[in-house]
Amino acid sequence: MMLIPIILVVTLIAFYSIYASLIRKKNAVEESFSGIDVQLTKRHDLIPNVIETAKKFMTHEKTLMEEITNLRTAAMSTAHGKDMKKSFKTESELGDKLGQLMISVENYPTLKSDSTMLNVQEALESTEEHIAAARRFYNSSVRVLNDFTQVWPMSMIAGWIKIKNYPYFEAAEEAKEVPNAGKMFS
Amino acid sequence: MPENIIIPDFIEAGDHEKGFAAHFKDKIVPLLETVEENRLIQYASFKIRMVIAIIAAILITVGAIFLESQVSGGDGDGIKIGIFLIICIFGWAYLPVKRYKEDVKSKFMPVICGFYGNMTYTLSRPSSVEDFYMGQIFPQFNRKEVEDFIEGEYRGVKLNLHETKLIQRQRKSNATVFRGLVLELELKKQFNGKTLLKKDEGSVGNFFRGEDFVGLKRTPLEDPEFEKIFQVFTGDPVEARFVLTTAFMERLLALARLRSPAGTPTVECVFELNKMIISIPSQQNLFEPKSIRKTALQTDDIHSFLAEMKDIFLLVDTLKVNRN
Numbered sequence: 001m002m003l004i005p006i007i008l009v010v011t012l013i014a015f016y017s018i019y020a021s022l023i024r025k026k027n028a029v030e031e032s033f034s035g036i037d038v039q040l041t042k043r044h045d046l047i048p049n050v051i052e053t054a055k056k057f058m059t060h061e062k063t064l065m066e067e068i069t070n071l072r073t074a075a076m077s078t079a080h081g082k083d084m085k086k087s088f089k090t091e092s093e094l095g096d097k098l099g100q101l102m103i104s105v106e107n108y109p110t111l112k113s114d115s116t117m118l119n120v121q122e123a124l125e126s127t128e129e130h131i132a133a134a135r136r137f138y139n140s141s142v143r144v145l146n147d148f149t150q151v152w153p154m155s156m157i158a159g160w161i162k163i164k165n166y167p168y169f170e171a172a173e174e175a176k177e178v179p180n181a182g183k184m185f186s
Numbered sequence: 187m188p189e190n191i192i193i194p195d196f197i198e199a200g201d202h203e204k205g206f207a208a209h210f211k212d213k214i215v216p217l218l219e220t221v222e223e224n225r226l227i228q229y230a231s232f233k234i235r236m237v238i239a240i241i242a243a244i245l246i247t248v249g250a251i252f253l254e255s256q257v258s259g260g261d262g263d264g265i266k267i268g269i270f271l272i273i274c275i276f277g278w279a280y281l282p283v284k285r286y287k288e289d290v291k292s293k294f295m296p297v298i299c300g301f302y303g304n305m306t307y308t309l310s311r312p313s314s315v316e317d318f319y320m321g322q323i324f325p326q327f328n329r330k331e332v333e334d335f336i337e338g339e340y341r342g343v344k345l346n347l348h349e350t351k352l353i354q355r356q357r358k359s360n361a362t363v364f365r366g367l368v369l370e371l372e373l374k375k376q377f378n379g380k381t382l383l384k385k386d387e388g389s390v391g392n393f394f395r396g397e398d399f400v401g402l403k404r405t406p407l408e409d410p411e412f413e414k415i416f417q418v419f420t421g422d423p424v425e426a427r428f429v430l431t432t433a434f435m436e437r438l439l440a441l442a443r444l445r446s447p448a449g450t451p452t453v454e455c456v457f458e459l460n461k462m463i464i465s466i467p468s469q470q471n472l473f474e475p476k477s478i479r480k481t482a483l484q485t486d487d488i489h490s491f492l493a494e495m496k497d498i499f500l501l502v503d504t505l506k507v508n509r510n
Contacts (some may be wrong), residue, residue, distance in 0.1 A: 035424050128377065133427035136408065
């Protein structure tokens with residue numbers, strides 16, 4: 001007779017432990033995602049300085065700078081939103097275009113040695129590295145949650161409390177291609 | 187000094203000694219005579235002291251045994267005092283050897299460091315890094331002996347290196363709990379917080395070590411090879427990954443294998459205040475001259491010191507901290 005209440009209590013404790021663990025892991029993923037957001041905000045804040053400084057010297061990159069400005073606007077509208085995949089894609093494209101701009105700076109010796117540009121480049125480089133680090137942390141948190149939710153009985157409980165698998169951050173398709181050095185420096 | 191002394195030529199043996207022959211001739215040759223004179227004085231003193239020490243040791247031993255046999259129910263206190271006195275007297279006898287070695291190091295090492303440009307050597311000075319990171323990359327200790335401080339810049343990297351020996355009093359005896367190098371490197375990156383890299387001691391070892399690094403949490407990283415050798419503890423997982431990029435993790439693995447090619451890697455480090463502080467255990471006492479019995483008019487000591495400097499620079503080259 002005592003056995004049934006004991007089994008019931010043990011089951012409840014086990015259920016609660018799994019539930020609490022799921023919530024903690026989900027919160028860790030969301031916290032790590034907002035960590036990426038913090039770094040991306042720093043990047044968005046730097047971009048106007050980059051564009052203003054580059055505009056004075058780079059007369060042939062008007063199209064590229066307009067693309068960056070538009071992507072920045074799009075990225076800021078998808079930030080903090082629910083659509084993670086769209087946010088990742090936009091930010092990835094923005095990162096690529098910024099990279100192209102920095103490569104183009106090499107063609108302008110005066111701009112390259114301008115102290116404002118040097119400071120901005122350094123800040124941008126540090127921010128990009130922090131973004132990469134934040135993304136790694138996000139992927140790590142997602143892996144921990146996804147590993148947990150894909151195993152029974154956690155998968156069952158995750159389904160009941162509507163905890164989904166989160167997407168990994170992946171590089172955009174264009175970034176996965178082997179870069180064409182000739183095209184980049186033409 | 188006799189007139190027929192022969193000053194040796196320095197034969198460069200390896201790429202790491204390239205260009206040193208001219209430096210040897212300009213800077214070290216003028217010191218050799220002084221060092222040799224001092225060696226002869228200290229060696230003579232050492233020989234006299236050894237004779238006195240041996241005689242005293244014999245007398246103390248006989249006296250201790252005699253006293254012990256006279257005192258009924260003695261618990262060996264006489265023998266213990268005798269051993270203590272013998273150790274002290276031989277310590278006194280070896281002082282000239284210690285003085286000679288310090289003389290060689292304090293004369294030659296600054297000149298050798300000068301060969302590398304912006305680098306200085308100090309035989310001894312206070313060091314607080316061991317106290318600061320006690321319980322993190324250094325074990326608990328209550329006494330330390332530090333020497334051979336090298337400070338300067340190598341390939342654009344500011345570095346600071348010294349040898350340390352950490353001792354912990356255990357019941358009635360002293361135990362050496364750490365012996366090796368402490369290497370501080372200034373990194374190009376500006377980063378916040380603290381990240382600690384401990385060696386992985388296996389499930390049981392890690393469990394008993396615990397994770398009681400205040401304010402730091404265990405953070406697994408992506409590289410499985412890295413995770414087999416190291417455990418990362420940090421206050422900020424993003425900053426930890428900012429410092430420990432995938433490329434840098436590869437270099438840390440290379441460093442760990444360099445120091446322990448066959449055995450368990452033992453290097454540990456901490457990243458804080460834009461610096462990387464590495465503790466490198468080693469039983470070898472660096473920058474020690476050869477025996478006082480050998481003439482100082484030789485180049486063996488110099489070759490040995492240069493080889494040790496090369497090994498230290500190899501650590502910095504392996505990490506490539508001048509890149510990021």
